[in-house]
Amino acid sequence: MSQTPLSPEALEAALRQIGAERYHNLHPFHRALHGGQLNKAQVQAWALNRYYYQARIPAKDAVLLARLPTTELRREWRRRIEDHDGSEPGTGGIARWLRLTDGLGLDRDYVESLEGLLPTTRFAVDAYVHFVGEKSILEAIASSLTELFSPTIISERVSGMLRNYDFITEETLAYFTPRLTQAPRDSDFALSYVKEHARTVEQQEAVIDALKFKCSVLWSMLDALDYSYVAPGRIPPGAFQPS
Amino acid sequence: MSQTPLSPEALEAALRQIGAERYHNLHPFHRALHGGQLNKAQVQAWALNRYYYQARIPAKDAVLLARLPTTELRREWRRRIEDHDGSEPGTGGIARWLRLTDGLGLDRDYVESLEGLLPTTRFAVDAYVHFVGEKSILEAIASSLTELFSPTIISERVSGMLRNYDFITEETLAYFTPRLTQAPRDSDFALSYVKEHARTVEQQEAVIDALKFKCSVLWSMLDALDYSYVAPGRIPPGAFQPS
Numbered sequence: 282m283s284q285t286p287l288s289p290e291a292l293e294a295a296l297r298q299i300g301a302e303r304y305h306n307l308h309p310f311h312r313a314l315h316g317g318q319l320n321k322a323q324v325q326a327w328a329l330n331r332y333y334y335q336a337r338i339p340a341k342d343a344v345l346l347a348r349l350p351t352t353e354l355r356r357e358w359r360r361r362i363e364d365h366d367g368s369e370p371g372t373g374g375i376a377r378w379l380r381l382t383d384g385l386g387l388d389r390d391y392v393e394s395l396e397g398l399l400p401t402t403r404f405a406v407d408a409y410v411h412f413v414g415e416k417s418i419l420e421a422i423a424s425s426l427t428e429l430f431s432p433t434i435i436s437e438r439v440s441g442m443l444r445n446y447d448f449i450t451e452e453t454l455a456y457f458t459p460r461l462t463q464a465p466r467d468s469d470f471a472l473s474y475v476k477e478h479a480r481t482v483e484q485q486e487a488v489i490d491a492l493k494f495k496c497s498v499l500w501s502m503l504d505a506l507d508y509s510y511v512a513p514g515r516i517p518p519g520a521f522q523p524s
Numbered sequence: 525m526s527q528t529p530l531s532p533e534a535l536e537a538a539l540r541q542i543g544a545e546r547y548h549n550l551h552p553f554h555r556a557l558h559g560g561q562l563n564k565a566q567v568q569a570w571a572l573n574r575y576y577y578q579a580r581i582p583a584k585d586a587v588l589l590a591r592l593p594t595t596e597l598r599r600e601w602r603r604r605i606e607d608h609d610g611s612e613p614g615t616g617g618i619a620r621w622l623r624l625t626d627g628l629g630l631d632r633d634y635v636e637s638l639e640g641l642l643p644t645t646r647f648a649v650d651a652y653v654h655f656v657g658e659k660s661i662l663e664a665i666a667s668s669l670t671e672l673f674s675p676t677i678i679s680e681r682v683s684g685m686l687r688n689y690d691f692i693t694e695e696t697l698a699y700f701t702p703r704l705t706q707a708p709r710d711s712d713f714a715l716s717y718v719k720e721h722a723r724t725v726e727q728q729e730a731v732i733d734a735l736k737f738k739c740s741v742l743w744s745m746l747d748a749l750d751y752s753y754v755a756p757g758r759i760p761p762g763a764f765q766p767s
Contacts, residue, residue, distance in 0.1 A: 303761045400740035401747060404647040411654060493762065497643035500760050504644060505744075507758070508751040515750070517743050518546045519736065 317445025322523030384453030397521030560688025565766030627696030640764030644748035
């Protein structure tokens with residue numbers, strides 16, 4: 282990167298370029314998932330492991346919430362926790378994700394126990410939680426910017442999975458519908474914040490690295506699923522064994 | 525596990541059984557590494573990624589050292605840091621590991637920059653550093669017990685690599701020789717500590733889980749190497765590209 286800071290618009294373009302090159306919609310496992318090349322056990326493995334990501338998002342957001350200095354920022358960030366945890370039993374993003382694992386025939390207690398997780402899933406997700414506690418607030422907010430790219434992957438995923446798998450229904454994919462409005466609202470805020478506060482070359486480099494880091498978290502999770510569950514399938518000791 | 529605590533000897537047997545089932549000498553990547561089935565670029569990728577593990581071990585040990593309550597325990601644990609960091613420039617385990625990456629033709633600045641690391645390597649190693657800071661001291665000490673199993677893998681590795689690769693010499697494998705005496709000394713201490721202090725069923729379960737966790741750290745690193753660098757080889761964005 283040059284020694285002259287980017288304009289806010291050029292910074293946004295650089296961030297969008299990272300998505301175009303590193304977002305996990307480009308991963309072979311996602312292409313197979315959306316394209317109908319997986320069997321039910323492989324879709325189960327994806328939903329089971331991705332559950333841990335969903336389940337830790339409120340922890341990630343709470344770690345950051347605890348560090349935010351103003352009521353305005355905390356109100357904005359608190360909404361993310363409300364989206365994931367809901368306000369009544371059975372509501373919120375985590376509960377909706379469990380409808381997906383239910384619909385795939387996974388035992389709910391087993392899913393929630395985390396016993397069958399791939400260790401790499403746990404390490405990648407935990408790295409994200411630690412990142413928002415250890416890096417600057419600017420970097421922590423920037424790491425959420427993968428949501429800039431999620432509406433595209435969600436529409437590809439929902440239409441592809443409904444078309445290609447007879448064990449997938451609109452009801453089991455209920456997680457994704459509210460995300461189509463929540464993610465743009467959240468990423469609009471985060472992008473504005475980053476464009477306003479990343480002014481120096483160093484801050485802009487840190488923001489770009491934070492988004493690359495977050496892309497690598499999502500990518501690592503798919504590497505592990507592909508390695509473990511797609512042929513030849515080398516499931517690590519102790520992880521979910523399809524029945 | 526039953527509701528009656530194991531005898532110290534039965535606990536040791538249970539811990540050794542975990543090694544027999546989950547230690548990374550059983551991983552297909554290690555079998556290929558030791559058996560001569562890898563090319564030089566693949567051995568480079570292994571040494572480059574494993575460097576990060578070596579480089580973080582003193583941080584892992586310092587995090588635990590900071591939590592140990594007595595001079596006796598701290599003296600014992602401090603020796604591990606001395607082994608890895610040495611007392612003069614060019615000495616210690618990390619410096620010896622760099623002789624391996626040098627011997628494999630990797631640029632030392634590039635290795636030390638960590639730029640080419642697989643993200644999964646970073647997440648797995650960092651998970652180990654966090655583990656010893658967040659879990660009980662008993663679990664943190666137990667997580668070091670993979671060293672019970674390392675003399676076997678080291679002798680397999682040294683003899684196999686010397687026999688099978690013309691780009692490997694005794695000098696480049698200098699890292700491993702002192703480990704053959706350091707690891708048993710360290711694991712004798714840790715095993716005695718664990719056998720003495722893990723008395724309840726809950727403590728024994730925690731100790732067993734800690735060793736499983738550590739095995740999964742090492743296993744995850746090899747999953748990522750195998751997925752990324754062994755055919756078809758799906759190197760994630762930004763990671764080391766063999767020239």
